[in-house]
Amino acid sequence: MIQLQKDNSFLVWALIFIAILVIISGVYYAAVYFGEDADKDKDESIEETTLDERVSPLVNQGLTVEIQRIRHRGLLDKILRSGTSWKSSPTYYYIAILDGLQYVSKDISAAGGASAELMFTEWDSMFGENRVQKDIDEEQKTAKVSIAIMERESTGLLGLGSKDTEKEKIEVTYDFRTGHWSGDDYLMDDDGYGHHVGDDFEVWFHIYQPDYDADQIPYWAEVNILGSDPRVDDRLRDPDDDGVPTSWEWHWGYDPYSWEDHEHMDPDVDGIQNIEEYQMEKYFADPYSQDIYIEVDGMVKGGFFDILHEFYDETGQIMMERFAQHGINCYIDNGWPGGPINGGGEFLPHFDTIDQDSGVMLQFYRHNFPDERKGIFRYMIVGHEAGFCIPSMYNRYDTIVIDSSPSRLIKRTAFTPRTQRIVLAAAALHEMGHSLGIAPWTFQGCDNLTFAQGQRAEYTDTWADYYSVMNYYHIWDKKLADYSDGSNGGPYDQNDYENFYLPTFDIDVNAIEDIELELPGMDRLVPEVPDPIGDGWRLDKNLSMSHSSMVSSLSFVENVDCDYRVYVKNETLNESSDSSIVRIYAKPDAGTSYSQWSLISMGIVDEEGMISIYSQQEQIDKMMMS
Numbered sequence: 001m002i003q004l005q006k007d008n009s010f011l012v013w014a015l016i017f018i019a020i021l022v023i024i025s026g027v028y029y030a031a032v033y034f035g036e037d038a039d040k041d042k043d044e045s046i047e048e049t050t051l052d053e054r055v056s057p058l059v060n061q062g063l064t065v066e067i068q069r070i071r072h073r074g075l076l077d078k079i080l081r082s083g084t085s086w087k088s089s090p091t092y093y094y095i096a097i098l099d100g101l102q103y104v105s106k107d108i109s110a111a112g113g114a115s116a117e118l119m120f121t122e123w124d125s126m127f128g129e130n131r132v133q134k135d136i137d138e139e140q141k142t143a144k145v146s147i148a149i150m151e152r153e154s155t156g157l158l159g160l161g162s163k164d165t166e167k168e169k170i171e172v173t174y175d176f177r178t179g180h181w182s183g184d185d186y187l188m189d190d191d192g193y194g195h196h197v198g199d200d201f202e203v204w205f206h207i208y209q210p211d212y213d214a215d216q217i218p219y220w221a222e223v224n225i226l227g228s229d230p231r232v233d234d235r236l237r238d239p240d241d242d243g244v245p246t247s248w249e250w251h252w253g254y255d256p257y258s259w260e261d262h263e264h265m266d267p268d269v270d271g272i273q274n275i276e277e278y279q280m281e282k283y284f285a286d287p288y289s290q291d292i293y294i295e296v297d298g299m300v301k302g303g304f305f306d307i308l309h310e311f312y313d314e315t316g317q318i319m320m321e322r323f324a325q326h327g328i329n330c331y332i333d334n335g336w337p338g339g340p341i342n343g344g345g346e347f348l349p350h351f352d353t354i355d356q357d358s359g360v361m362l363q364f365y366r367h368n369f370p371d372e373r374k375g376i377f378r379y380m381i382v383g384h385e386a387g388f389c390i391p392s393m394y395n396r397y398d399t400i401v402i403d404s405s406p407s408r409l410i411k412r413t414a415f416t417p418r419t420q421r422i423v424l425a426a427a428a429l430h431e432m433g434h435s436l437g438i439a440p441w442t443f444q445g446c447d448n449l450t451f452a453q454g455q456r457a458e459y460t461d462t463w464a465d466y467y468s469v470m471n472y473y474h475i476w477d478k479k480l481a482d483y484s485d486g487s488n489g490g491p492y493d494q495n496d497y498e499n500f501y502l503p504t505f506d507i508d509v510n511a512i513e514d515i516e517l518e519l520p521g522m523d524r525l526v527p528e529v530p531d532p533i534g535d536g537w538r539l540d541k542n543l544s545m546s547h548s549s550m551v552s553s554l555s556f557v558e559n560v561d562c563d564y565r566v567y568v569k570n571e572t573l574n575e576s577s578d579s580s581i582v583r584i585y586a587k588p589d590a591g592t593s594y595s596q597w598s599l600i601s602m603g604i605v606d607e608e609g610m611i612s613i614y615s616q617q618e619q620i621d622k623m624m625m626s
């Protein structure tokens with residue numbers, strides 16, 4: 001019995017030992033076998049998520065170029081000269097080459113052998129869009145695109161002959177992976193993305209490719225950069241809930257997954273915040289290029305001896321060209337197709353005269369100027385015996401009246417259609433200047449009444465040097481229709497373009513006009529500039545100074561120097577981070593006492609004081625090099 005117990009005990013221990021060996025072997029085997037598989041799965045996972053090199057696997061690859069608008073820049077020179085040459089519209093067309101395939105816009109052919117020649121024959125082709133397209137080899141990464149503007153000019157005896165001359169040429173490289181292009185035009189360039197300002201023509205264009213979900217974010221960018229679904233339309237999706245969709249943020253280089261204050265952000269400091277730039281994208285709005293939008297209404301005749309008070313196309317072209325010469329885009333709705341109810345081009349009831357305090361302008365402003373345009377557009381009326389720029393609501397100078405009455409035209413010796421268009425442009429530019437920040441209390445040569453009061457000798461020695469439509473002494477000069485360039489020097493001249501503050505129409509200015517105002521009204525100024533941000537933030541002067549070069553590069557203000565401020569959020573991003581959000585502001589040093597701070601960018605500052613701003617291009621470059 002005792003011997004049996006010993007044998008059983010030995011057997012039990014032997015079984016336990018064998019079991020331990022089996023377990024150890026199993027663990028080792030599992031570690032080796034499954035460990036290798038796990039590493040393989042991990043590597044395969046990394047490989048799957050690092051880069052999907054396919055360019056366009058969901059649709060047939062192609063390329064489309066839209067020529068959205070062409071504006072001839074030559075009208076101004078012609079209309080400022082005596083004669084009727086301004087009545088002769090130019091004739092032009094374009095040649096587009098897409099990846100080697102040439103399209104000539106004037107050459108029209110149809111089935112059955114029909115053909116025709118179709119030319120542009122107006123100074124401005126706005127709303128006369130054109131489109132060309134080409135099939136592209138599958139998985140091709142880039143394509144060359146060129147757009148040449150050809151003008152047909154008269155030659156030979158009596159101008160009976162003609163020749164076609166290339167006046168502009170734009171060459172870019174389109175990337176099918178990102179949907180962006182570079183070359184003569186690129187994102188954040190001086191004259192706008194998809195906008196070329198040449199010596200003879202302005203051209204607005206857009207390039208895109210077939211896209212399965214039609215949001216114009218290519219497959220490669222969706223799967224490799226954004227991590228979004230290339231089968232789901234992102235034109236209205238807003239994952240960071242900042243008011244603008246993924247497609248708009250991708251096109252303009254913002255991060256669709258990081259909330260940014262687009263409601264207040266205005267990197268070009270034109271008074272049109274990013275969320276409004278998004279709303280105006282079909283009318284060429286660019287968040288990095290200063291834009292001015294104007295809605296114009298006319299007024300019906302007041303009787304047999306009156307005329308229809310209309311805004312001439314040529315008047316608009318004069319204004320657009322003057323601003324284009326200084327890097328500012330001016331868009332004038334004088335009857336845009338597809339515009340809102342009560343948009344531009346209406347003819348309002350006649351009033352023999354209205355003044356700043358009559359209240360009539362408030363009626364027009366409320367009932368003939370759409371609410372969705374307030375804060376984006378200035379509102380201008382061509383009226384009778386009246387001319388001024390006033391606030392209609394609050395103290396924001398966004399309402400303008402200009403005078404086209406026969407008596408005013410006679411006083412200004414504007415007897416011909418040419419001179420009538422010039423003096424109307426001069427009046428419009430004058431009142432526009434007030435909505436851009438130039439007023440008697442910012443520069444006394446503006447609206448200086450000594451000339452109007454007969455003190456001409458005194459005036460000639462002083463403010464006559466201010467050669468500007470803002471000066472009553474020069475406003476009706478029919479060879480001017482422009483602001484001053486400051487070439488006569490101070491103290492009696494200034495460069496108006498360097499003193500513009502574009503958001504004037506969208507802020508409460510620091511002086512209030514009433515019927516007791518006596519110009520120049522310097523005593524009305526309240527020169528306070530409100531702090532741009534409330535509690536929970538601190539101004540960091542060290543960051544503002546140490547990163548001055550980087551910070552200034554975030555502003556897209558033309559003509560004017562700016563001051564900059566960096567504000568840091570008091571709270572860190574989270575409990576495990578020492579980094580905080582920063583907001584960067586710019587204030588144009590425009591000489592106008594009521595310029596204010598505009599939010600131009602947002603980013604992160606770490607514990608070492610380094611500011612990081614999201615760069616879409618860095619993300620693209622990093623992925624392409626992986």
